[in-house]
Amino acid sequence: MKAIVFERYGSADVLGLQDVETPDVGDDGVLVQVRAAAVNPYDWHFMTGLPYFFRLQLGLRRPRINGFGSDLAGRVEAVGPSVTRFRPGDEVYGRVDQAPGSALMDLGSLAEYVRVSEESIRPRPARLTAEEAAAVPLAGITALRAMRDTGAVQPGQHVLINGASGGVGTFAVQIAKAMGAEVTGVCSTRNVDLVRSIGADHVVDYTRDDVTHGGPRFDLMLDNVGNHSPTECVRMLKPGATYLASFDHPGNRWLGPMGHVLPMSIRSRFAGWRMVLLQPERRDTDLDALTELIDVGAVTPVVDRTFPMVDTREAIEYLAGRHASGKVIVTP
Numbered sequence: 579m580k581a582i583v584f585e586r587y588g589s590a591d592v593l594g595l596q597d598v599e600t601p602d603v604g605d606d607g608v609l610v611q612v613r614a615a616a617v618n619p620y621d622w623h624f625m626t627g628l629p630y631f632f633r634l635q636l637g638l639r640r641p642r643i644n645g646f647g648s649d650l651a652g653r654v655e656a657v658g659p660s661v662t663r664f665r666p667g668d669e670v671y672g673r674v675d676q677a678p679g680s681a682l683m684d685l686g687s688l689a690e691y692v693r694v695s696e697e698s699i700r701p702r703p704a705r706l707t708a709e710e711a712a713a714v715p716l717a718g719i720t721a722l723r724a725m726r727d728t729g730a731v732q733p734g735q736h737v738l739i740n741g742a743s744g745g746v747g748t749f750a751v752q753i754a755k756a757m758g759a760e761v762t763g764v765c766s767t768r769n770v771d772l773v774r775s776i777g778a779d780h781v782v783d784y785t786r787d788d789v790t791h792g793g794p795r796f797d798l799m800l801d802n803v804g805n806h807s808p809t810e811c812v813r814m815l816k817p818g819a820t821y822l823a824s825f826d827h828p829g830n831r832w833l834g835p836m837g838h839v840l841p842m843s844i845r846s847r848f849a850g851w852r853m854v855l856l857q858p859e860r861r862d863t864d865l866d867a868l869t870e871l872i873d874v875g876a877v878t879p880v881v882d883r884t885f886p887m888v889d890t891r892e893a894i895e896y897l898a899g900r901h902a903s904g905k906v907i908v909t910p
Contacts (some may be wrong), residue, residue: 579600580595580598580887581646582595582646582647584625584641584670585640586639586641587628588626591891592625593646593664595740595887600648600691600693601691603691603693604693605659605660606661608658608664608695608699609655609693610653610699611652612639612651612652612692613651613712614651614707614711615647615651615908615910616712616715616745617647617907619842619897620648621743622897623636624637624641625705625894626641645674645685645686647685647908648673648674648687648715649714649716650672650674650694651670651702651706652669654669656658657859668888670700671708672694672862673694673698673715673716673862674686674687674694674698675698684770688908692799693711698862703873706872710878712905712907713735713745713879714749714868715882717733717749717905718868720856721749721750722753722868723856723861724750724800724856725737729800729822730761731758732756732757733758734757734800735758736794736797737798738764738796738798739761739764739799740806741803742781743772744761745904747765747773748772748879748903748904750881751773752776752777752871752878754776755778755872760779760781761777762796763782764789765782766785766901767786770783772904774799776880779792790811790813793828796814799821800822802824803825805825810872811842816851818850818851818852819852820851820853821851823842823854823855824856879905884906887890887909887910
């Protein structure tokens, strides 16, 4: 089968489309024929090995995991004898499994076939295409946990989503609205209509207006960009508010987001608000909650564009340009 693999850190040039062995389904595995996969900033970090302190987990000189991509949607091709929840022909979506003995995901969804456990996938919602379903897992779970778990959004609260048109942002706007919040989304001019169409009550065009000056104050801020100083955040947040950081800062090759987050964390201790750095976490039951929101029409994935697998390099370069509206999808 064909798959995207990489054996060294670097730019998109390290990605190659190669012939590899089709995975053995094993006793408890599910072999999925991939119809669509998403690329995420998470994958970019694996490819580049940046920031450098990530390599303590990724592999100091070479990546420990050579596959690429974590999110997928597809059709069940075969199941192991111990599998009870799925059978060949089922349409599913989800994420690759965690690598054995590691907190990392065993990447490899950008392939014609991938072996996963039955716990890591769910039936594909009938409302979604394969491309839309592949857009959900990593970004959707990040947004869900930000709004529901860490942020504990309550009806009537004022929520600010900075970077509302990106992968996590488009899910966060919809989830916060489903939880009864009044949502303000910040984006560029070309995405104002998009952010309004997915439910934002107020949209701030950052090229024209400064949300840090003279506007309302918020109970919760999800920051997907990291472009505001602690002083600016103080002006936006109510006393006792929560600030959630979900950005990467690729320009800082050594510390990544930590160079921005650490000063914010120190300042928050004296400013009367709580600061939390969101981290990718695995909890497969979160897919059940997302599926319910999708089924009732509260959440619809936003897909910016789709690339064929032979153009994966172009897909990851487009993602790295940080101007995608919603998710970037790759199809075998």
